[in-house]
Amino acid sequence: MIRFDNVSKTYPKQNRPALDNVSLEIEKGEFVFLVGSSGSGKSTFLRLCLREERPSTGAVHVLGKDLGKLSNWKVPHMRRQLGTVFQDFRLLPNKTVAQNVAFALEVIGKPKSAIAKVVPEVLDLVGLGGKEDRMPGELSGGEQQRVAIARAFVNRPMLLIADEPTGNLDPQNSVGIMKLLDRINRTGTTVLMATHDQAIVDQMRKRVIELDKGLLVRDQARGVYGYQS
Amino acid sequence: MRAQFVLSEIGVGLRRNLTMTIAVVVSVALSLALAGASLLVRDQVNSMKGYWYDKVEVSVYFCTKSDAATSVQCKAGAATQEQIDEVKASLDKMPLVQNSSFESSIEAYKRWKETNPDNPLLAAVGAEAMPQSWRIKLVDPTKYDVIQSAFAGKPGVKSVEDQRKILENLFGLLNGLQTAAFVIMVLMLFVALLLIVNTVRVSAFSRRRETGIMRLVGASNFYVQMPFIAEAAFAALLGATMASGLLLAGHFFVQHWLAQRVLFIHFIGLSSVLTVIPLLVVVGMAMAGIAAFFTLRKYLKV
Numbered sequence: 001m002i003r004f005d006n007v008s009k010t011y012p013k014q015n016r017p018a019l020d021n022v023s024l025e026i027e028k029g030e031f032v033f034l035v036g037s038s039g040s041g042k043s044t045f046l047r048l049c050l051r052e053e054r055p056s057t058g059a060v061h062v063l064g065k066d067l068g069k070l071s072n073w074k075v076p077h078m079r080r081q082l083g084t085v086f087q088d089f090r091l092l093p094n095k096t097v098a099q100n101v102a103f104a105l106e107v108i109g110k111p112k113s114a115i116a117k118v119v120p121e122v123l124d125l126v127g128l129g130g131k132e133d134r135m136p137g138e139l140s141g142g143e144q145q146r147v148a149i150a151r152a153f154v155n156r157p158m159l160l161i162a163d164e165p166t167g168n169l170d171p172q173n174s175v176g177i178m179k180l181l182d183r184i185n186r187t188g189t190t191v192l193m194a195t196h197d198q199a200i201v202d203q204m205r206k207r208v209i210e211l212d213k214g215l216l217v218r219d220q221a222r223g224v225y226g227y228q229s
Numbered sequence: 230m231r232a233q234f235v236l237s238e239i240g241v242g243l244r245r246n247l248t249m250t251i252a253v254v255v256s257v258a259l260s261l262a263l264a265g266a267s268l269l270v271r272d273q274v275n276s277m278k279g280y281w282y283d284k285v286e287v288s289v290y291f292c293t294k295s296d297a298a299t300s301v302q303c304k305a306g307a308a309t310q311e312q313i314d315e316v317k318a319s320l321d322k323m324p325l326v327q328n329s330s331f332e333s334s335i336e337a338y339k340r341w342k343e344t345n346p347d348n349p350l351l352a353a354v355g356a357e358a359m360p361q362s363w364r365i366k367l368v369d370p371t372k373y374d375v376i377q378s379a380f381a382g383k384p385g386v387k388s389v390e391d392q393r394k395i396l397e398n399l400f401g402l403l404n405g406l407q408t409a410a411f412v413i414m415v416l417m418l419f420v421a422l423l424l425i426v427n428t429v430r431v432s433a434f435s436r437r438r439e440t441g442i443m444r445l446v447g448a449s450n451f452y453v454q455m456p457f458i459a460e461a462a463f464a465a466l467l468g469a470t471m472a473s474g475l476l477l478a479g480h481f482f483v484q485h486w487l488a489q490r491v492l493f494i495h496f497i498g499l500s501s502v503l504t505v506i507p508l509l510v511v512v513g514m515a516m517a518g519i520a521a522f523f524t525l526r527k528y529l530k531v
Contacts, residue, residue, distance in 0.1 A: 073450065080447035090442055103439075106234050107448035151446070 001159055001190045002026040002049060007058035008214075009044050017056070018044040020214040026192060028158070031185045033201050034194040035225060036211035042194040045211065046163055049192070050084065051075050063158060080108055082159040083152030083189075087167035089144045091136040097147050098123065098132035104151045118154055126150045126180055142173030146180065153184055160184060162193040166200060174200060198225040238456035239463055242432050249428040250464050256424050257468025257517070260417030261509045262475040267410035268508075269476070272501050274403045280495050282370045285392040289316060289380050290360040292387045293334070300387060308361065308385030316363060316380060325375055327366040334359045360387060418516070421468075425461050425517050429524045432457055440529055453529055458521045465517035469510040476502055476509075 003025045010017040019041045026032050036042050047053045048060050051067045060067045063081055070078060091100050098119050105115045123129055126146040136144050145165055152160060162181065166174035178200055185191045195201060201208060201224060208223030209216065243250050291313060292303030313331075320329050332340075337359035365376060373391040381389045433440065443453045480502045488496050 076444075076447040076449045078447070079445065084445050090438070090445070092439060092442065103442065104446040107443045107446060107452055109452065155446075 001028045001030070001063065002192065003059075003061040004048075005059045005061075007048065007055045007060055009041075009048065009053060010056045017214050019048070019055075019211075021058070022211075022214075022216045023058075024209065024216060024219060026190060028190055029185070029188055031182070031191045031204070031206040032193070033204070033206055033208045033223075034192060034211070035196070035201060035208055039213075040211040041214040042211055043163070044214075046161055046192070046194055049161055050082075051078060076108075080155060081157055082161060083149075083155065083157040085145070085148050085152050085160065085162040085165045087164040089136070089141075089148045089168075091144060091147055091151075093136055096133050096135055097128060097139070100136065100147055101151045101154055104154060108155075122150045122154045125153070125183075127176075140173065141169050142176055145169065145173075145177055149177070149180060149184070153189070157189060159190045159192065162191065164195055164197075165193065166195065166197050171199065178204065201225040235456055235459060239460050242436065242456060242460045243464065245435055246428060246432055249424070249431060253421065253424045253428050253461075253464045253517075254468045254471065256417060256421040257465050257513055258471035258475065260414055260421050261469050261472035261513050263410050263414035263417060264512070265472060265476045265502075265505045265509050266479065267407050267414055268505050269497065269501060270403060270407040270410060273497050274400060274407065276497050277403075277494065278400065281396050282393070285370055285396065286364045286366055287373055287376045288332075288390050288392075289363045289365065289376070290387045290390065291362060291385055293358060293360050295358055296360075296387055302382070302387050303385075305384065308387075312383075312385030313361065313363075316383065316386065319379065320363060320365060323375070323379070325368055325372055327368050329363050329365045332362045332364055334361055337362065422516070422520050425464075425520045426524045428464070429457050429461055429521045430528060432460060433525060433528045444529075450529075454522065454525045457525055457529075458518050461517040461521035462514045465513040466510065469513040472509055472513070473506045476506065 004022050007019055007022045008017050009019040022041075022045070034042050034045060044053065048055055048067070049062050051060075051062070051070060054068055063078065065078060067078070092103060095103060101119050101122060102115050105118070120129070120132065123132055126149055128143065128146050128150065131139070131143070136147065139147070145168075149165070160181070165181070166177050169177065174197060181191055181193065182204070205222045205224070208218065208220050208225070210218035210220075291308035292300065292306065294307045296303035297306045317329070317331075320326050335356045338354075338356035341359060367373070367376070370393060373393060377389045377391070380386050440453050480499060483496050484499075488494075
C-alpha cells in the first residue's frame with residue numbers, strides 16, 4: 001500500500017534532512033500510528049505520501065505507483081484513491097454538512113444522482129444522520145471531524161491518511177473519532193495516522209512507527225506511544 | 230464538468246471581488262475600444278486611399294501670357310498650340326498614361342469659380358489668367374515621377390503637379406491618429422493585463438480554502454483553475470461588450486453627424502464595424518483567459 005525505499009528529503013536551505021534514509025512498508029488493511037516529536041519528520045512523511053513533496057533521494061510507492069515518476073497531471077487521479085483528514089478539519093464554513101461532503105464529489109465530476117445517493121449513506125456511517133443541513137459552525141469539534149472523515153471516505157478510498165485528527169478534540173470526542181477510524185479500517189481501508197495522543201496509541205495497540213530527527217527509530221507491531229522499559 | 234457548478238463559482242468569485250471586476254471590465258473595454266478604433270481608422274485610410282487615388286490626376290500646366298514676367302520657365306510668353314500638341318503626342322506614346330484630357334483656360338476658370346465662389350479676386354481675374362493644362366490619368370498613380378521628369382522644363386510647360394501631394398497630408402494625419410490610438414491601446418492593454426493578473430491573484434487567495442480542498446480530494450487542475458479562468462474571461466467579455474457599444478456609438482456619430490457635415494470623405498460602413506467586433510471579443514477573452522492561466526500556474530500548484 002505504501003513503500004518507502006531509502007527515502008531522504010532535504011528542504012532547500014536546510015542542512016539536516018527532514019527525512020533521513022527511511023525504508024518501510026505498510027501492507028493493505030493495516031492500521032498504523034506515526035509518532036514522534038514536532039520536527040521529527042511526520043508531516044514530511046505524510047506529504048510525501050500525498051505527493052505534495054517529492055523525495056530528494058529514494059522512491060515512494062503509494063497504491064502501487066512510484067510517486068517520483070508520476071507526472072503532475074496524474075496526481076489528482078492518484079489523490080482520488082486516498083482520503084485525507086487533518087487536525088483543523090478543513091471544512092467550508094459557508095456550506096452545509098451535506099454540501100461539504102458533496103463538494104468533494106462535485107469537483108471530481110461525479111454525476112448529481114450518484115452524489116445524492118452516497119452522501120446520506122456516508123453521513124449515516126460516520127454517525128451524522130439527521131445533521132445533513134447543519135452548518136459546520138453549529139457542530140462540535142468531534143462532529144466537524146466526522147464531517148471531514150465522511151468527506152475523505154465518501155469515495156471509499158483504499159488508504160486513509162490522518163494528520164493528528166484528534167489534535168483539537170477533547171478525550172471523549174477523540175475516542176469517538178478513533179472508534180470511527182477503527183470501523184473504517186475494518187472495512188479493509190488502510191489507515192495511516194500521525195498523532196501525539198499517547199492515550200490513544202497505548203489503548204489501540206496497533207503498529208507504531210516512530211521518527212526522530214528524520215530517522216526511523218522504531219517500527220513495532222502492537223506498540224505503544226513511548227518505549228517500553 | 231458540471232456547468233451549473235462552474236457558473237455558480239464564477240458568480241461567487243465576481244461578486245466577492247466586485248471593485249476589481251469593475252476595474253478589469255472598464256480597462257478591458259477602453260483598451261479594446263481603442264484597438265477597434267485603430268483598426269477602423271486603418272480601414273478608413275485604406276478605403277480613402279483607394280477612392281481618392283482612383284480620382285487623382287497629374288496635371289501639366291502651360292504658360293499663360295502673364296506668367297512671362299513671374300516665371301523663368303515662361304520667359305518666351307504664352308505656350309503655343311504647337312507646344313501643347315507636342316506634349317500630347319508624347320503622352321499618347323507612354324504606356325503609363327491611361328488617358329489624358331485637355332482643360333482650356335475657360336474650363337479652368339469655370340472650375341475655379343465653382344470651388345472658390347467667395348474669392349474677392351473673382352471679379353478681377355479673367356479666364357485668360359488661368360493656365361491651360363493636360364489632365365493625365367495614370368495606370369499606376371504612384372509613378373508620378375515619370376511624368377514629372379518627362380515634361381518639367383519642356384518649352385511652354387510651366388509646371389507638372391500631382392494632386393496626390395495634397396492628399397498625402399491628410400493621410401499623414403490619419404496615420405498619425407492611428408498610431409496614437411495603437412500606442413494608447415498597447416498601454417491600456419498592459420494595464421488591463423496587470424489588473425487581470427491581480428484580480429486572479431486576489432480571487433485565488435480568497436478562495437484558497439476551496440482550492441486547497443479541491444486539490445486534496447483530487448480535482449483535476451482543469452477543474453481547479455477553470456472557475457478562475459472563466460471568471461477572467463467573463464469579465465473580459467463584459468469589457469468587450471462595452472467596447473463594442475462604444476464603437477457602435479462612434480459609428481452612429483460618424484454616420485449621422487459627421488458624414489452630413491464632411492461630404493468629401495466616403496466613410497466606411499457598419500459592416501466594417503461588425504467585422505471588428507467579434508475580433509475584439511475573441512482577443513479580449515483569450516487575453517484574459519491566458520493571463521489568468523499563467524497567473525494560476527504560479528499560485529495554484531499541484
